[in-house]
Amino acid sequence: MNIVEQQRPISSKTPRQSNRRALLNKIWALIAAVAFIELGWFGSSLLKSRKTRNTQLKGIRYIEAGRVESFKPGQVKAVPEAMLFLACLEDNRFIALSKTCTHLGCALAWDEGQQKFVCPCHGSTFDRAGIxxxxxxLRPLDFFPVRIEDGTIRIEITKMQRRESFDESQTTRV
Ligand code: FES
Incomplete structure (x- = not known):
């Protein structure tokens, strides 16, 4: 009598390799899920802040940010209604900076202790001139033209300008 042995298919992976692969797949799925959530959060916060700003400032070209004499060299003031900061540089020049990080668009905060802008999302930092x-x-903060008229600082909020580097022409002297 002929006995034919049925052979089981031989898998090329050991159970240990299969477990490792399954674990790696789960880790990748988790990373993808976190990245997806973060992307959604960035997108919605960016759209929300733009919508709020556009609604509040509809039709307004300039915003008054105070009197020249109320600033000390090195001082940075938030102008929340326009989503920007006004900085008085050490040489008494003024520059108005967008509050939006040039990496992925998170809102920056001015850290008085460290004397720099800090992004809460991925840790980028910028000096008071936005560098x-x-x-x-990789890019400096966008800026807005500043005018000084009779000692009053006016920021042209409809003319945000992108830049690749700092140059004195982006600032306004008293
Ligand atoms: S959004 Fe990534 S560092 Fe600011």
Whole structure:
């Protein structure tokens, strides 16, 4: 009598390799899910802040940010209604900076202790002229033209300007 043995298919992976692969797949799925959530959060917060700003400032070209004499060299003031900061540089020049990080668009905060802008999302930092101190952001903060008329500082909020580097022409002297 002929006995034919049925052979089981031989898998090329050991159970240990299969477990490792399953674990790696789960980790990748988790990373993808976190990245997706973060992207959604960035998108919605960016749209919300733009919508709020556009609604509040509809039809307004300039915003008054105070009197020249109320600023000391090195001082940075938030102008929340226009989503920007006004900085008085050490040489008494003024520059108005967008509050939006040039990496992925999070809202920056001015850290008085560290004397720099800090992004809460990925840690980019910028000096008071908006120049990058720490990556991942690579580009300086966008800026707005500033006018000084009879000692009053006016910021032209409809003319935000993108830049690749700092230059004195972006500032306004008293
Ligand atoms: S959004 Fe500011 S560092 Fe990424």
């Amino acid at each position: 990058v101190l720490t990556a991942p952001a």
